[in-house]
Amino acid sequence: MAGPKSVKSLHAQDLWAGYPGVEPLRGVTLDVVPGEAPIGVVGESGVGKSTLLRALAGKIKPLSGSVTWGKRPVHRIGPRDKREFRAAVSHVGQQELVNNVDQRKTVDAVVRAGLAEARKAGRTVSLTVGDLLESLALPASFGTRQMYTISGGERQRVALARAIASRPDILLLDEPLTALDPATRLEVATAIKDVLETLGTGMLLVTHDLELMARMTQTVHFLADGVFVAEGPLDRVLAESEHPSVRGLAEAAPLAVQRMR
């Protein structure tokens, strides 16, 4: 693991971002810091959570405000340093491995590619493909399967294995475990949390699964109307915020989450 001095944080400052004719983010400020407790972003569907992760990962450019990695604006990182950035800041989107990966490849080849990219970026990589798969509750023998033969939940775990392969400083996770049954989801969530704690990786999680959010994060930011309207531990936000979007979510929250309040 890199020493704390060389590890850079991600910082969004008064970030406005979106697409032609749609501006879901209208002034978001947020830090994702390696080594700090995992954080989450919660909010109604379509409010801009995935857009925030895309902007943090440098995949879309701010309309105004900034996203910086260390001191550098992320959208201005040139091709030479892009590799380093991609290995340090891993983004697992909702459609990961469906759109961007040849489905005839084996699981082993996909995860190995993650390890190779990390090495090229100059990162120290000590994990094997087998270690990574096992840490996500997949048997090492799973490596020989071709991508098109595996289930949605298995695919999500392979995406995570590839993302963790580079021992990233920061992991941006967008609905990473939706396709898993509740027991496996819990097992994999615990495994990810353990791995990230060991590596000192900072995590930003987006999920509608509030039980998972409560288990994985210490602080959540509630996004509504383009800005964060409440911040704190999920149980406290749900219990105390008077914002109508938070109240709506709190009332619809599953019993298990309501009991945490």
Ligand SMILES: Nc1ncnc2c1ncn2[C@@H]1O[C@H](COP(=O)(O)OP(=O)(O)OP(=O)(O)O)[C@@H](O)[C@H]1O
């Ligand atoms: N590629 C795109 N082009 C144009 N508009 C988009 C694009 N992606 C998302 N949007 C729009 O931007 C807004 C925010 O979308 P985003 O996916 O960030 O929301 P979200 O909070 O992650 O939603 P969900 O919880 O449903 O996944 C929505 O109105 C969406 O329709």
